[in-house]
């Protein structure tokens with residue numbers, strides 16, 4: 001489907017914040033679902049990017065330039081049309097968070113923070129966000145998280161802003177003295193693995209959004225698998241959100 | 252004259268048009284059925300089935316290259332019996348022909364899948380690109396004698412027409428095609444993927460966990476067209492051509508080279524309607540060129 005780019009912003013570094021007009025996607029999109037975007041140029045496959053927010057008829061996504069596809073995508077200007085499929089995959093399950101008075105934690109690292117923004121809004125401002133960035137220069141979108149969450153903690157690897165260390169250290173500290181009802185994680189695999197260990201130890205229901213190289217994005221080619229519950233399941237169709245306890249983290 | 256015939260007869264099975272899906276790129280049809288009616292296609296070719304369930308390889312299983320991809324899915328599938336119980340009925344809702352693609356680690360496995368499937372599907376496609384465990388993992392499809400033997404054994408067990416799908420990773424594709432014909436193949440399809448490798452120069456590691464994988468997509472098309480041409484010169488069996496097709500024009504090249512039908516795979520990952528566009532593009536070509544039957548175009552290249 002072709003969707004018009006109606007707003008484009010380069011926030012920090014190589015991070016781009018795009019808003020497209022996509023009424024049909026906006027109608028059903030859930031936090032954790034993604035778009036499969038044709039970037040053009042010399043990139044061939046589509047690129048999976050999470051839905052970050054929905055307002056009215058518009059859908060927002062935020063991405064970092066990593067390689068040739070995202071580099072090409074960043075060149076698009078407002079008014080141009082972008083070819084994308086979506087919303088694809090399954091969103092986060094918020095039912096565990098609804099009927100408990102424990103804390104609801106959103107743990108995000110780097111580009112993994114974006115699907116959590118929509119989740120924060122779906123959770124009605126009740127969540128606590130812990131966001132990890134490389135350094136102060138990479139910190140972005142914190143005002144919006146601040147506005148849509150009960151609490152916000154920022155961590156940087158080098159201590160140049162917020163807590164000095166990993167976002168998972170902040171999680172550990174919170175988990176030590178608080179009852180946590182639900183944990184939602186999106187970020188680099190090592191971070192999600194540590195979060196899964198903390199969740200297992202504290203018996204916290206936890207969901208993670210997995211990343212894998214993808215082909216079709218709709219479940220047909222079975223290339224984007226990860227090992228969950230002993231079988232190779234499709235990140236695009238069976239995920240990208242899975243229960244942390246079911247993921248085989250040693251693969 | 253503006254209503255050209257698109258229907259083709261492939262080894263006694265009538266397809267309403269010459270377009271099918273490439274095995275392994277279309278699952279068991281459920282996903283793309285959300286984008287178009289599978290009855291729009293001449294046939295639907297399903298992902299490889301083995302006698303037992305297979306887990307497949309570890310991820311990453313896909314790597315992007317210039318105008319193509321590498322995959323190392325490793326024939327992950329739920330097994331032939333699961334397919335019969337859980338997928339076949341859904342596929343039969345569509346007005347199209349069904350081709351089951353079969354794989355195995357030794358000849359006996361292929362015969363077993365063939366027996367399990369019986370006449371539940373309209374055609375069988377023998378994937379001989381699988382590693383042959385008994386010959387140290389070398390693909391069945393690389394040795395003419397093995398190709399003839401596996402074709403004969405599977406044909407003897409088959410209750411529906413048998414397509415043999417050739418591997419392009421050979422020196423002389425015509426010799427392999429003749430071996431499959433001698434073994435009793437009813438039809439040939441080609442090409443399967445070319446063996447390739449993609450290295451991430453930052454990590455100095457292959458992108459695929461499996462190190463190497465099967466190369467497909469537009470980049471392989473000239474190799475595939477050349478091989479279809481060579482096979483057409485070598486045998487008189489019907490041919491299903493594939494490898495990089497993403498448009499009607501691409502499909503016409505294959506038909507001119509000698510293919511009676513075409514399969515589309517990787518292109519669907521970029522455009523979920525690729526199959527329909529290829530079909531419509533073939534039709535447009537026939538109309539534009541005043542050709543009243545797609546069958547009249549088969550092998551009609553003017554060599555230099």
Ligand SMILES: Cc1cc2nc3c(=O)[nH]c(=O)nc-3n(C[C@H](O)[C@H](O)[C@H](O)COP(=O)(O)OP(=O)(O)OC[C@H]3O[C@@H](n4cnc5c(N)ncnc54)[C@H](O)[C@@H]3O)c2cc1C
Nearest residue numbers: 047048049050063064066067068069070111211212213240
């Ligand atoms: C479900 C999901 C949601 C995502 N959401 C976001 C998001 O909201 N914002 C964001 O910036 N990034 C997100 N990503 C990561 C993003 O897809 C990759 O950064 C992007 O595909 C890289 O493409 P490239 O052209 O820059 O890199 P290249 O190196 O040119 O890509 C080559 C190939 O590898 C694939 N690839 C490379 N890195 C990754 C990766 N980390 N994950 C998956 N495939 C990869 C590409 O898709 C492409 O097929 C998400 C990934 C997944 C799986």
Ligand SMILES: Cc1cc2nc3c(=O)[nH]c(=O)nc-3n(C[C@H](O)[C@H](O)[C@H](O)COP(=O)(O)O)c2cc1C
Nearest residue numbers: 273274275299322378442443467468494495516517
């Ligand atoms: C992800 C993927 C999985 C495949 N799996 C199979 C398979 O299970 N059996 C088979 O015979 N061919 C398989 N193939 C090969 C295709 O059927 C086809 O021969 C090849 O991809 C060339 O066509 P294309 O360029 O249109 O994709 C696979 C190809 C891809 C890309």
